[in-house]
Amino acid sequence: MSQRLVNWFKFASPATFYPLAGKAWPWFAALGTAFAAVGLWISFFVAPTDFQQGEGYRIIFIHVPASWMSMFIYCVMALWAAIGITFNTRLSGMMSSALAPTGALFAFISLWTGALWGKPMWGAWWVWDARLTSELILLFLYLGYIALTAAIDDPRRADKAGAIVSLVGVVNVPIIYFSVKWWNTLHQGASVSMTKAPTMATTMLWGMLIMALAFWMYSIAIALYRVRAIILERERHATWVAELPEMQA
C-alpha cells in the first residue's frame, strides 16, 4: 500500500510530470479527434431527422456533452483542490488552473448552443430554464476562479486561494441548482426541458456518448498541454528545466 502511495507522489512532482504529460497529450488529442469524427458522423448522417424539431435538434450532440463536461470539470478541479490542500502538492494547483479555462469554455459552449437550440424550439434566445440558469451561474463560478487566481501575483498563494474557491463552489453548485429548480417551478417558467425531448433514440444516445468521449479526450489533452506551459513558467529557475532538450536549443 505504502509502495503505491510513494509511486503516486513521484508523479506529483512537476519535474516528473512534465515529460509524462508531454508524452501523453498527443495520444489524447488523437483519440479526441477520432471520437469527434465518429461522433459528428453519427450526429449528422446516421441519426434520423426529428419529426418535430427537424434538423435543428442536432445541436444537442454538442450541447448536452458540453454541459456534462462543464459540470464534470468543475468537480475535477475541486478534487484537485482537495488533494492540494490535503497533501500540499504543487501539481494540484497547476492542474486546477489548467482545467479552469476549458471548463469555462464548455460552460460557454453549452450556453451558446442552448441559445441556438432555444430559438427555433421556444422562439426565444434565452429562457430562464433551470438548467440554463444553473449553467450560467456555473460560468460565473469559473470566471470568479479565473479572475481571482489571475489577480494574485504569487502563484502558490493563487493556487491555495483558488483551491478554496473551487471547494466552496462545489459545495454550492448542488444548492444553487436545487434553488434555481425550486424557483423555476414556483414561477411556472419554461416547461420544455431538454431531456423531455421526444423519446431518445439509441443512435442519438450513442452519438452523444461518443461526443462526450471526444470532449473528454480533448479536455485531458488540452489540460496536459496547458499544465506543461504552467510548469515551465513556474519552474523556470529550476535546474531540471534548464537541462530540458527543448531549452538547450
Next chain:
Amino acid sequence: MLRAHGLACVRGDRRLFSDVDFSVSAGEWLQVEGANGAGKTSLLRIVAGLAHAEDGHLEWEGQPVDTVRDEFNARLLYLGHAPAIKDDLSALENLRTAAAVAGRPLDEATALAALRRIGLKGREDLPTRVLSQGQKRRVALARLLCSQARLWILDEPFVALDVAAVALLCSILDEHLARGGMLMFTSHQAVQLAGSGASLRLS
C-alpha cells in the same frame, strides 16, 4: 527553549535563506541581522507561525511546534511592523481589547500603569489617531509590560523611538530576560542588553 533546524524561506522566485539553525534558551536573546531584503522579517514570521518555512523545522520545549501550537501561541508575544493599533480607539482601549482578543483580559489599573511607565501619561484616553508615530509605537510597546509571555518576537522594536524611549525599552527587555524570558528581535542599531545573547546574520 526554542530551537530551529535548517530553516529555509523562498519568496517568489528568490531563496531568501536556507539552513538557518539557532536556539534560544531561558534568559537568552537572539538578534537577527542582515541587509534589507535578507529575510529578517520572514524569519521572525516563520518562527511565530505566521508563515511557512520552505524547509526545516522548529521545536518548542523539545517538541515540534506544530504539535503544540496552542501552547506555543499562549507563550508567545509577537510585535510586527504593523503595530496592530486601531486609530479610532484610545491607547487604553487598544491595550485592553488587544489583551482580551489574545485571551488574557487586562484590568484597567494594570493597563493604566503600563501606559504611564511607557510615557503616555495624560494621553491614555485620546484616540491614537492624534498621537505621533513614536507615541503610537509606545502604545504597541506597552503590550510588553502587560505580557506574561515567555517568548518575545519583536520586529524592529527600536524604530521611531527617541533616545529616552530606547533606553526604556532596553530596560524592559532586560527585565524580561532577568525573569527567564526569551527574546528574538531584529534591529539595525547595536543594542546593549543584559544576559547572554547571540546574533544571527542572514546573508
Next chain:
Amino acid sequence: MNAFIAIVRRDLLLAARRKSEVFTALFFFMIVASLFPLGIGAETSLLRRIAPGVLWVAALLAAMLSLNRMFAADHQDGTLEQMALSPTPLALLVSGKVFAHWLTSGLPLVLLAPVLGLQFDLSPRSLGILMISLLLGTPLLSLIGAIGAALTLGVRGGGVLLSLLVLPLYIPALIFGAGAVEADMAGLGAGGHLSLLGALLALAAFFAPWAATAALRIALE
C-alpha cells in the same frame, strides 16, 4: 468564548466611532429600492409584485458594500496577525467578526426593510414575512461574504473581484428569501422557503468561518 465577545465588542465600538460607514450602506439600500418605481412606473399592483425581489436585491447589494472592509483594516494594521497568533482558534474570532459585521450591516437592513416595503404597498403580513426572511438571510450573506472578503484580501482590484466571487453564491439566499414573500403573497405559505433558508444558514454558520479562516491564513503568508 471570552475572546469571541471581546472581538464583537471591539468591532461594535469601532463601528460606533465610524457611524458614517453604517449609514452609507443604509442610504444605499434606500436609494436603490427607490429607483425601481421611478424606472418601472408607480402602478401599485406591479410594485407589489416586484417588491420582494427588488428589496432583496437591494439588501444584497447593500450588504456587499461593507464586505471588503470586514478584514481589510485588520489586515493593514496588523491586528489580523495578532488574531492568528491568539491561543483562541482563529475560526472562533472570525465568527465574532462575522457576527459583528451582521450586527452593523445586516440587522439595520432588516429593521429598515419594512419601511421601504411600505413604498411598494406591501401588506403588513408580507412585511412581516419580508423581515423574517431578511433576518434569516442577512447573516447568511455576511457568512458567505466573509469567505470572499478573506480571499480577496490585499488582492489587486479586490472590490470588484469580491462581487464576482460572492454574488453567484448569494443566489440561493435571494431565491429563497424573495421566494418566501412571493409564496406567501400567492397564498402558498412561506414555511418551506423559510426553513430552507434556515437550513442554509445553519450550514453556512458551520462551514463558512472555517473556509474564511483558511483564506485568511493564505492572505497572511
